[in-house]
Amino acid sequence: MSCLIEIDNLFFHYPDGHQALRDVSLHVSHGDRVGLVGPNGAGKTTLFLVLSGVINQFGGYVSVAGCDLRTSGGRKAVHQKLGIVFQNSDDQLFNASVLEDVAFGPLNLGLEENEIRRRVDDALASAGLGDEFKNRLPFHLSGGEKRRVAIAGVLAMQPQVLLLDEPSSDLDPRGRRELIGILDSLPITRVISSHDLDFVLQTCQRVVVFDEGRIVADGAAREILSDREIMLEHGLDVPLSLQIRKGGSY
Ligand SMILES: Nc1ncnc2c1ncn2[C@@H]1O[C@H](COP(=O)(O)OP(=O)(O)O)[C@@H](O)[C@H]1O
Numbered sequence: 001m002s003c004l005i006e007i008d009n010l011f012f013h014y015p016d017g018h019q020a021l022r023d024v025s026l027h028v029s030h031g032d033r034v035g036l037v038g039p040n041g042a043g044k045t046t047l048f049l050v051l052s053g054v055i056n057q058f059g060g061y062v063s064v065a066g067c068d069l070r071t072s073g074g075r076k077a078v079h080q081k082l083g084i085v086f087q088n089s090d091d092q093l094f095n096a097s098v099l100e101d102v103a104f105g106p107l108n109l110g111l112e113e114n115e116i117r118r119r120v121d122d123a124l125a126s127a128g129l130g131d132e133f134k135n136r137l138p139f140h141l142s143g144g145e146k147r148r149v150a151i152a153g154v155l156a157m158q159p160q161v162l163l164l165d166e167p168s169s170d171l172d173p174r175g176r177r178e179l180i181g182i183l184d185s186l187p188i189t190r191v192i193s194s195h196d197l198d199f200v201l202q203t204c205q206r207v208v209v210f211d212e213g214r215i216v217a218d219g220a221a222r223e224i225l226s227d228r229e230i231m232l233e234h235g236l237d238v239p240l241s242l243q244i245r246k247g248g249s250y
C-alpha cells in the first residue's frame with residue numbers, strides 16, 4: 001500500500017511522567033491532506049516531534065516513508081523524507097538572508113552548487129516568494145512572509161511529507177489567504193495541526209481530532225468539523241463557514 005506515515009499503538013510520556021500520547025494509531029497515504037485538530041495540550045506538537053525523529057523513547061511502531069523511527073538510523077534518515085514547519089518561524093529562520101535560510105538544508109546535504117541553486121529557486125517559487133526576497137533579512141519580514149520562507153526552506157529538502165504546526169496562528173487575513181493559496185498549489189502530502197478550523201476546512205480533506213493524547217475521531221473534514229457534538233466535547237467549535245451554511249443553527 002502507498003502508506004507514507006504508519007503509526008501503530010504509539011504511547012509516549014515526557015521525562016516528568018506526563019503521558020502525552022496514548023495508543024495513537026494513524027495511517028497517512030500518499031497525497032493525503034490531513035488536519036490535526038484538538039484543544040491546547042492535546043498532544044499535536046508532541047506527535048509532530050515523534051514523526052520528525054526528535055523524540056526517541058516511545059512505545060509502539062512509527063514509520064515515515066520507509067524509515068523505522070524506533071531505530072536511530074531511521075530517525076536520522078527521516079530528515080530527508082519529512083519536513084516540519086514550526087509554529088514559531090523565528091525558531092526556524094536564523095540566517096542573515098532569505099537565500100541563506102532556504103539554501104541551508106541543501107548545502108548541508110553537500111549537493112552541487114547548480115543543484116542547490118535549482119532547489120532554492122524552485123522552493124522560493126513554490127512558496128510564492130519572488131527573487132526580490134532573496135537578499136531580505138528574514139527577521140524583517142512580516143509573519144506571513146516568514147512562514148513562507150520557512151516553508152521554502154523545508155521544500156528545498158524535497159521531502160515526501162510536510163508537517164505544519166499551527167501555520168495560520170499569528171497571520172493577518174492577507175497572510176492567511178496567501179498561505180491557503182500556496183498550500184493549495186503544493187502537491188505534497190501534508191499534516192496540518194491547527195485551531196483555525198476554517199483554515200483546516202479549506203486546506204484538508206481529512207480531519208483527525210485529538211484530545212488528551214488520543215485520537216477521538218478520524219474522517220472526512222466536512223463531516224467531522226460540522227459535528228457540533230464532537231467539536232464541543234473536545235474543546236472546539238464548528239467552523240464559522242459551516243455554521244452559516246447551516247442556516248442559522250448557531
Ligand atoms: N517538555 C515537556 N515536558 C512535560 N510535558 C510536556 C512537555 N511538552 C509538552 N508537554 C505536555 O504534553 C501535553 C501535550 O502537549 P503538546 O503536544 O504541546 O499539545 P498541543 O500541541 O496539542 O497543544 C501537554 O499536556 C503539555 O503540557
Ligand SMILES: [Mg+2]
Nearest residue numbers: 044045046165
Ligand atoms: Mg502545539
